[in-house]
Amino acid sequence: MANAAAAAEAPGSGQEHQDTLQAHFQPNVSADEIEQVYHLKRAQPLLQVFTALFHGGFDGVLVRLLVLRELASDTATSAFSRADINTRLAYLLPESLETVLMRLRSNQLLAWDAQQAVYRVTPMARNVLSAIDGLLALGQNEDEAEMGFLLSQVAGAQAVGGVTVEQLQHLLGRLVELTEEFADAIASGSEFRLRASQAKWHMACDWVEKGSEILRAITSDENADSATHKAAQAIGRAQSALLNMQGMFSRALNQIERQRVHLGQSGLSTTDIKRWLLQHEDLASLADGAIDQPVVPLFITPAEMIDVAETELLSDRVSGTAPGGLPAGQDAPTTINDTPAMQKELDDWLARLSDFAALGNFPSIAEEAPKSIPIQDSLLPATFAVASYRASLLPLLGDASEASLQGATAELARLPVTFTPSDEMIELPDLHVAAMSLATLSLSLDPQGDKTDE
Template sequence: MQNSTEHIDSHEPEDTSSSLQAYFKPEISFDDIEQVYQLKRAQPLLQAFTALFHGGFDSVLVRLLVLRELASDAQSSSFSRADINAKLAYLQADSLDTVLARLRSHQLLIWEAATSVYRVAPMARNVLSALDSLLSTQQSAEQGEDPADMGFLLTQVAGAQALGGVTVEQLQHLLGRLVDLTEEFRDAIASGSEYRLRASQSKWNNACDWVEKGTKIIYAITTDGNADAATQRAAQAIGRAQSALLNMQGMFSRALNQIERQRVHLGQSGLSTTDIKSWLMAQDDLAALADGAIDMPVTPLFATPAEMIDVAEAELFAERNQQSSELPSGTDTQFQVQDDAVLYTQLDAWLSSLNQLSVPSNSELPTGVDVQQILLPNSFAIASYRASLLPLIGDQDAGTSQGAAARLSSLPMQFVLTDKLIPIKDSEVAGLSDAQLIFQTQDN
């Protein structure tokens, strides 16, 4: 908060011709520039903003606070100094005197000496109204209601159109924002980042809502016979920019579909790298995730190419020096003959036992057997080997093969397997899948 030492600026107009010309080239007169002429015409309004916003943020905040408190009182149009002291009792007296003097000197507060009261100037109410509109749109953007930041611009155009005084400058501001959004969305699509795409798509949806609301306004401007050529051209350019913005839906969809096709899934868990990244981004402290997971910190070792070459050269010469020109002495080779006859004998015996299984003639007897009866008791290796052969039973494609595969495929049985796991009381096998061999009858 600025104290009473703040000086009071005079509201008398100053001759700024010489100082303003210093900003321009000597051969150019600022009077020949149209924008300068328009801004100089608005000097009273600009001076009102200068009176409010000149200086530090604390001073600006207190001035706006005082002016808004007085302007918000709709019950009375004039305020005595006692009324102001009561309304702003939370301010220091010296600070309040300084702010009132500044507002009064710049004609934002009008002092009537005859009745000794203050009145809020119409210029001050206009400035506060424009500021309140901007603050409300800013709050909406912060709350996520208008991430595209088009609400204020479109509101200004709509209000001016309703009053019949829309200007080319207002339309150009709206057009510039549409062009900025289009370039931002194109950059997000070109980046290939899923997070930028989804954030931009959300902003794009909001921008499309504002475009839909502003279409009627732009149509009214383009069909207005009293609008000048510059206004017509600006409105038509806004229409083209809106069309380009609406046509980006296909670009967003194609980019997201491409990312979906390239998504990496972690095994059969259903999780993807995007899910993990989203989870990591939601964590407040990533370093805390490593607490207790790493006993000793990882110490990185850095080496430049020169050191790497020196070490590699030293290792190469050391290895060459250790090599001997003499051939190593020979050793006797040990031959190991594997007797596969036992394995084939066990396979033939198992196939013979499967052949002996037949469909009982009595229908009350079971028509199938559990696989654990034909796999166990055996060692884990033999049981696993037999279990790997069971899917060949009844396989038509395996019937064209030879050996055990053809014999298994010709058995009058059907292998039925489920996802359920049954615990087994066995010394080597803890569990088997719930499966059966179903005998095929003549009726089947």
């Protein structure tokens, strides 16, 4: 009787649906002329299945999905008698179970076999449950980029050779949305929003790597049409734009790092304070106990204001008529301008090298002094700091650009001494320096011969 009544009402309801649909369009536009309307009407049976499942309140939707999932999960048998269903779903009220079974049966989610008096889960119901389960499984994972389901749809369609342009366009639209979202986060200048978007960007890049192989398979498929190739190429360009945002994130975070304000020597910054404040849901509660008593405003009348102003005026006049004149002279404090320790060390080091360049008697004065000596004999004995400072000046020897200047370092650069380093190390029996690079200091030869011989 229910089927007969539905069949009797079908023509009228279809005409009413057509009239209702046309009411949403402009008077001079026919709904049937819209391409997307045609595709959606062609999928009307499937869309009615979703309507049957998800129409109404959330509690009713939950019960329908519960019943359908319980029946579809039983792989031991494909047919269920009413007694089996009552036993399996005994935790539901009989009236509620009867209502749900009638709704699922009338919308082709359950098929009734009258000869055997059993229910069967239809293939369409299994397809719908598979899509819902896939979406629920991906929703349980930490996929903040929300690309997993779209990419899984493209991958599954590609595996069976049925990828559509619409599926690729959904994935492309999500990539464009992510790129715009990340660009807005970078433009905002907010450190917290930038770091949250950067974490989301890393997750999106993981999905991009997984989808690159699928896109290569689509673009290399000779059987794919031109629209599919164009959509796949557009996805590739969108992925490239997404991957290129790493440098933009780094520059924005570095700029924020340079502008960060630190509170004295405490080590705390404005970022730490903001992070601490965000951990409190009620910021007003932080003021509890901070003020012992409310602020009491003080009010004064014009008479008190005149008295205060008169006092201030007279005090200025008294200070102006006070005996003036220049203060008595005082001797300036005597200060000793000591030569900086580093400058004195530079002068001593320049004197030693000049003595070597003039007489060839460095580090000891003797006629048989060598024209080249190991570097450790020239730098030591000295403390580690002094030896390091002397070693840092050695590359200036023979530097033409430094020699053209004025000062102690310029004199050092003009000395006829050559510094010859090497990559080897030599251990030293010294209290301050354990090892040193193997190098030598030697006298430079002028065009006339050895300067020492002269």
